[in-house]
Amino acid sequence: DSGVTQTPKHLITATGQRVTLRCSPRSGDLSVYWYQQSLDQGLQFLIQYYNGEERAKGNILERFSAQQFPDLHSELNLSSLELGDSALYFCASSAPPGAANEKLFFGSGTQLSVL
Amino acid sequence: QKEVEQDPGPLSVPEGAIVSLNCTYSNSAFQYFMWYRQYSRKGPELLMYTYSSGNKEDGRFTAQVDKSSKYISLFIRDSQPSDSATYLCAMSGYNTDKLIFGTGTRLQVFP
Secondary structure (H helix, E strand, O other), X not given: OOOOEEEOOEEEEOOOOOEEEEXXXXXXXXXXXXXXXXXXOEEEEEEEEEOOEEEEEOOOOOOEEEEEOXXXXXXXXXXXXXXXXXXXXXXXXXXXXXXXXXXXXXXXXXXXXXX | OOOEEEOOOOEEEEOOOOEEEEEEEOOOOEEEEEEEEEOOOOOXXXXXXXXXXXXXXXOOEEXXXXXXXXXXXXXXXXXXXXXXXXXXXXXXXXXXXXXXXXXXXXXXXXX
């Protein structure tokens, strides 16, 4: 168990809908990362938050947004869903920068199916 | 061209074999190199972490980095069926938290 909790484990929805994925980082970790994993693209970095502030942005679509709350949990919001958004979404957390920050601890993921 | 290239496999080996997994990369700024193991429908877990060039050994696993060739390897000795998983290489530069992952190599170790 990595200590990173993601909910829900599975999500089935229709095109055009909006969903929210939730992540609780490991105790003491201030950084939260969101990744998307699909069969053809591998693990793609979406966005990172550090202590409530956006720190880095990757290949995140404008239809997607995220935030990190004062209790450090994070949410990834996906809207106007398309079939191609079907993927496994992972959250990861790490210790503060400068403290082996490259070591990410991943949650078990949310499998999103858009029908 | 992707920043990190990794052969997707699958790689199928008998139990006890030595496995070699590799990644190449194009960004010379990468300083930190990692290997993650991912079992089916689970999150990746950190297996090995190395900084700059050289070798690092941990039990049956050895990570090797050759920065001059932009090439990293993971060797698994005495492979076990429980090693069957997808192995992802990952790397990042200095002063950045952003990890770039390879697409992963699926390994199957049969008894």
